[in-house]
Amino acid sequence: MKKILVAILALAMMVPSVALPVFSEATDWPEPFYNPSHTNNSNGPAVPIPLQKSWTYYPEGNSLGLPIAVGDSIIVSDTMGYIVSLDRKTGQPKWSYDIGFESQTLLAGSGDKLVFATASIMMVGGGGGRRRGGRGGGGGRPLSTINQFVQLPCSVMEDEMPESFFGILDIKNGNEIWKKKAEPGLMIGQGCIxxxxxxxxxxxxxxxxxxxxxxxxxxxNDGSQIWSxxxxxxxxxxxATAGEGKIFIGAMTIKIPQDDKTIPEMKDPELLCIDESNGKLVWKQGGxxxxxxxxxxxxxxxxYTCLTKIDLTGGGGGRFTLPESNISAFNTSxxxxxxxxxIDGDFMTTGIMAVTRYGLIIQCTMSSTMCLDLKEGTVKWNQDKTPGGMSFGIQYVCNSEQVISTRQSKISVINLSDGKIVFQEDTGMKSGFGMMGGDxxxxxxxxxxxxxxxxxxxxVAFGEKIIGLSSDPDRIKFNIEAGQSKTLKLKLVYNAQAEIKGTVMTSQPWIKLSSNDYSTASQTYEITFSTEGLEPGTHKGSIDVDASVGKLSIPVEMTVVPKPPIKLEINLEDPTYTNKNPFKVIGQTIPGAKLTISGRPVNVASDGSFAEEIPLEQGQNKLVFEAKDTKGNIATKTRIVIFDDKKPQLNISLKDGDTIKKFPFAISGQTEKNAKIKVNGVPxxxxxxxxxxxxxxxxxxxEQTITITAEDLAGNVTKIERKxxxxxxxxxxxxxxxxxxxxNNPKITITGQTEPGASIAAIILGGEPTEPATADQDGKFSITVTLEEEGQFRxxxxxxxxxxQSTNANMDVLFDKTPPSIESTIPSVSKEKTVEIKGKLSEYCMLTINDNPVEVSKTGFTFSTMIELKPGLNPVIIKATDMVGNTSKLEGFTKFEDPTQVQAVVIxxxxDKQDMTINGKAIKLAVAPTTSSPPLPKQLSGSTYMPIREVAEALFASVGWDAKDxxxxxxxxTPDGKTKVIELWIGKKVARIDGKEINIDSQGKLYPTIVQGKTMLPLRFVGEALGAKVEWDGKTKMITLTFPK
Known part of the structure; x- marks a missing residue:
């Protein structure tokens, strides 16, 4: 996750100045934020709720920049290098300006002028993205509209910078007023007017x-430089943001690495204040x-701005930590x-605040949209469930009462007063961050x-959704010659989901319907109008709908005109559309009649027929036909002929190189009203x-070719082919x-089965792909990925x-080679038979104590358990094993001093060795036991002597010395409460046990002695006198004392 975030952040912070082409983003200057100070607030009225899609415009390029609204127009730019002005209500193009190359374009309006600034798009190899100069594939994809993840270039030098232009268009017609080219090596950033x-x-x-x-x-006015x-x-x-005669702008240290592995360096942000009149620095704030x-x-x-603290190195063992973002307010003085x-629980790396009467509105990266108090910055509300996923903080705008937010393909409308979501819908956009196959x-x-x-x-344009019945057309009015009939089509539409039951009736017998049933939301009828039995004049009626979803009446007005006194027939519908000029008219009148068309004499053949080519003007032409016989009878008819030789607009969602992964597959688009569309020949x-x-x-x-044609009423055809x-x-x-x-192994081997001969590549998200492997004849494969650091990876x-054909799958990996740490204090002594062992682990683990499972808290990773002790020393072994198998141990001993039992002691x-063990625990003696003379007196040779303190204390005895005697x-x-007193004298062969004298040995030759200042006592006598069994192993020269016997 951290690697993805750093990659996105690096791109975002460099758009559009250094790495302008990286995203399909062409961030606008003032207009998206509605004024030069960029307060992101139109202060306009609230939009009606619910909204519905009014129209859709499909651009030439793969994506659009942020549009601007000017009067009754919406002006957009696309990555193919076109600036287009659209009618606000219909989405129909008014004019188009061709920049001349694929580009990112920034737009802004000022009065009757449209400011544009643009940079050509850098390319990367491969892919099938659309390119200028043809509808087919070929060439590389623009980085701005990349739909597959690629390694982004990190070393764009001055001689590799794309060309940049800026200039002015006439906002009414798109005519170029002036255009300038930026100096070589300079990239245009986001400015203001x-x-x-x-x-x-x-x-x-x-x-x-x-x-x-x-x-x-x-x-x-003319593009001349005023200051720099x-x-x-x-x-x-x-x-760049304007106010109080000053220009405010943020600056920071950015360094682009010269290799593909180093993270870009971004640090030391500053806030700059510049005098608008002369470009002098007024003040700067940093540190x-x-x-x-x-x-x-x-x-x-x-x-108002956002300052963010984030680790850009990708460190932290690959574990994602949320960046810390702080919204700040600064004095302009x-x-x-x-x-x-x-910002708690979210963060914000880019974004522009919206200043409203309710507070400061910010849209965070993960999911939150919130409102802060303008004076103090306190949170007034936080909508943390805005649908759609991650977003950049510029993907929202405010009016006087609402926040309109987009997160990927989702649009939401949020009340400014309380943060409540009042409308949401999926726009159908291809939208995302382009990481591994995403758009x-x-x-x-x-x-x-x-x-x-x-x-x-x-x-996509959204307008007020008025739920109800409608018809196309909404009224019917026409002229018809007596004795004739006419057939038209009528479409009924209900614009919401509902079960529909209804009837369609006519008010007059001269109106006939193809059906009287209305049962689906969109239904088309044929209507036949007859003049039989009707006198010349105007006849009125209606078509009436009575349905469960509402009622509707469509007015009908039919004017019956009398037959002319002489014959005059014309082979034209009214109106007639054509793309031919001159336009051939054919008809029939009576032989010998004089005929004019719009005052122009026309020859009539001997059989009364005529044919004439009429020159037309672009658009509507009114042709008046007049025939006059020799008796002065006149017949007059009028026809409208619309001349249109322009190919119809045709924009579609399908792009060259798209992959169809499932059927049925939908292609959406837009053309002119009344145009006929065919896709692969199917209407x-x-x-x-x-x-x-x-x-x-x-x-x-x-690979297949899909052909889409649009034919308008005049017969003009636009054809698009997509591979x-x-x-x-x-x-x-x-x-x-x-x-x-x-x-805990850095080498991850993935095995499986796919299609025989298929190529398999593995990519660590945010990293580089491995060398591909090839599946064998059975489709089996094995591929190994090496992880360089610990962490969570995809x-x-x-x-x-x-x-x-292709497919992919995700594998999440947790690589952790660090063993868990154990914090615990093992008691050294216990007077009780059970003892509590407690502590804390560095992470959640499987835990055992002396091989018995112990429960670990999933929150603080603490543990506590009781273990039972045996008399004497008890080993305590705490073993923690994390989820990947890393193991830690903590070992110790607890001595159980049971007051009711004599504890077993083995010494x-x-x-001649200074080694000694007490119940297995090793200690070091200052003086080793000896049987030799010297150092012992000759008569004591062969018996084991040693300083007795360590042995005596192990057998629950204290040692006292009386120097005088x-x-x-x-x-x-002993622990069972028994006592015993043993007295020995240096040089005496008798000892006293509880006051009773006894020989130290049966032969009466042994006695205590002093050697080199150390009191040496006979070991066997002392051991047995203290109740221990004494054993000798002559082979190893080992003495074993076992208490009690």
Whole structure:
């Protein structure tokens, strides 16, 4: 997760200045935020709830930048390099400006001028993305619209920078007023318009990857430069913001690495204040603890922005830690910080605050949309369930009462007053962050009056949803000649889901319907109108719908005109559409009649027929036919002929190189109203607003061509061909391992079975792919991925068959080679038979104490258990094993001193060795036991002597010394309460036990002695006197004392 976040963040902070082409994002200047100070608030009325889709515009390019609303127009730019003005209500194009190359374009409006700034898109090899110059595939994908994950270039130098242009168009017709090219090596950033100035921040990259800036002001009238200032940091992460005669912009240190493994360096953010009139720096504020600065909003003497602290190194053992984002308010007078508010449970790396009367609105990256108090920064509400997933903080906009938010393909409307979600819908956008097979398209909302526009891979317009019955047409009015009949079509629509039962009736007998039943939401009828029995004049009636979902009456007005006194027949419908000029008219009148068409004489043949080619003007032409016989009788008829030689608009959702993975497969699009659409020769129904959806049920596998044609009423045809890959047959992929894989081995081997001969590649998300493996003749494969550091990872397994079909699977891996730590204190002595062993682990583990399972808390990882002791020393072994098998041990002994039992004691010593064990526990003696002379007196040779204190204390006896009498006293107190006193004298062969004298040995030759200042006592006598059994092993020279006997 951390690697993904760092990758996304690095891109976001460099858009669009240094790495402008990385996303399909063409962030706007002021208009998306509605004024030069970028307060992200239109202050317009609340949009009506619920909303419904009004129309959709499909661009030439793969994706759109953020649109701007100007009057009754919506102006958008696409990645194919076109700027298009659309009618706000219908989505029909008004004008189009061709930049001339694939590009990212920033737009802004100022009065009757449209400012644009653009940069050509850098390419990466391979892929089948759409390119300029044709409808087919070929060439690389633009990085801005990449739909498959690639390794992004990290070393774009000055000579590799794409070309950048900026200029002015006439906002009414798209005509170019002026255009300038940026200096070589400079990339255009996100600027603003203030007064008659265009403020543009440029960025340049030095040979070492360091990014610097140049902020310039240009005249909006002719593009001449007014002032310019250079700065040693990048302004790529900010938008120039105007207020109080000043320009505010964020800057930070950005360094792009010169290899594909190093993370970009981003640090030391600063807030700059520049004099708008001359470009001089007024003040700057820096020294922040955070290392990233977002975009700026200005309102009422305050600058609002987000400062974020994040580890960009990808460290932390691969374990994701949430970045710390702080929303901050600064004084515009000196840059001092007014207040700061930490975002809890979410974060924000980019984004522009919306200043509203309810508070400061921010949209965070993960899921939260929140409102902060403008004066103090306290949280007024937090909507943490905004649908749609991750987003960048610029994907929202406010009006006076609502937040319109987009997160990936979802749009939501949230009340500003309480944070309640009042509307949500899926826009159908391709949307995401492009990580491993996902689309890299961001969706942006703009609110204009009572409509909302969302731009992504298409532009979707939302308007008020008025639920009810409607008809197309909504009224019927026509003229007809007496004795004739006419047939028209009528479509009834109910725009909500409901069970429908109803009837359709006519009010007059001269109106006949093909059916009187109404039972589906969209239903089409044929209506026949007859003049039989009707007098010339106007006849009125209606078609009446009475259904469970409502009632509707469609008015009908039919004017019957009398037959002319002489014959005049014309082979034209009224109106007639044509793409031919001149236009041939054919008809019939009486022989000898004089005929004119719109005053132009026409020859009539001897049989009364005529044919004439009439020149037409573009658009509607009214043709008046007049025939006059020799008696002066006149017949007049009028026909409307509409000349249109322009091919109809045709925009579709399908792109070259798309893959069809399942049927049925839908293609949506938009054309002109009343145009006929065919997909692979099959007619498709077109809605009243020109939208259509074609459903393809089946195609052969492999590369196929889908042909879409649009034919307008004049016969003009637009044809689009798309080459697609059909891969609906399921590719077999069975993986032997279960996800997640828990391991302490850095080498992860994945085995399984797929199609024979298929190529299998494994990619660690955020890393580079492995060398591909090939499945054997049985489809079996094995591929190994090596992890370089501990952490949680996702491995993407991608399979490509020999036939070009593909599939993939995800494997989550937890690689952890660090053993858990154990904190516990093992009691050394216990007077009780049971003892509590407690402690804490560094993580949740399987725990045993002396091989018995012990429960561990899942929150604090603490444990506690009681163990039973035996008299004497008891080993305590605590063993912790984590989820991947790493093991730690903590060992110790607890001595159980049972007051009711004499504890068994086993002492082992070796002659001439200083080693000694007491119940297995080793200790070191100061003087070794000896049987030799010297050091012993000759008569004591052969008997074991030693300083007796260690042995006596082990046998529960204390040792006393009386220097005057040279007497050693051993006082024994066993755990069962018994006592014994043993007295020995240096040089005496008798001892006294509890006052009774006894010989030290049966032969009467042994006695205590002093050797080199150490009191040496006969070991066997002392041991047996204290109640121990004494054994000798002559082979090993080991003496064993066992107490009690």
């Amino acid at each position: 203030t007064g008659n100035k265009i403020i543009i921040p440029f960025s340049a990259m030095k040979s070492d990857g360091t990014v610097t800036s140049r902020i310039s002001a240009f005249s909006i 200032m250079d700065y040693d940091k990048s302004t790529a992460s900010s938008i 922040f603890e955070e290392n990233l600065m977002g975009m700026l909003s200005y309102a009422d003497g305050t600058i 000196d840059g001092s910080r007014k207040w700061v508010r930490k 890299m398209v961001l969706s942006y909302p703009v609110v204009s009056g009572d409509m909302v526009f969302v731009a992504g891979d298409k532009l 498709v129904e077109v809605g009243s607003n020109g939208e259509f959806e074609a459903v393809i049920e089946e195609l052969e596998q492999g 697609v890959m059909v891969a609906t047959l399921e590719v077999k992929l069975v993986i032997d391992q279960k996800s997640p894989i828990l391991t 491995i993407i397994l991608q399979v490509m068959t020999e036939g070009g 082992k010593l070796w002659v 040279q007497k050693v006293t051993l006082t024994q107190k």
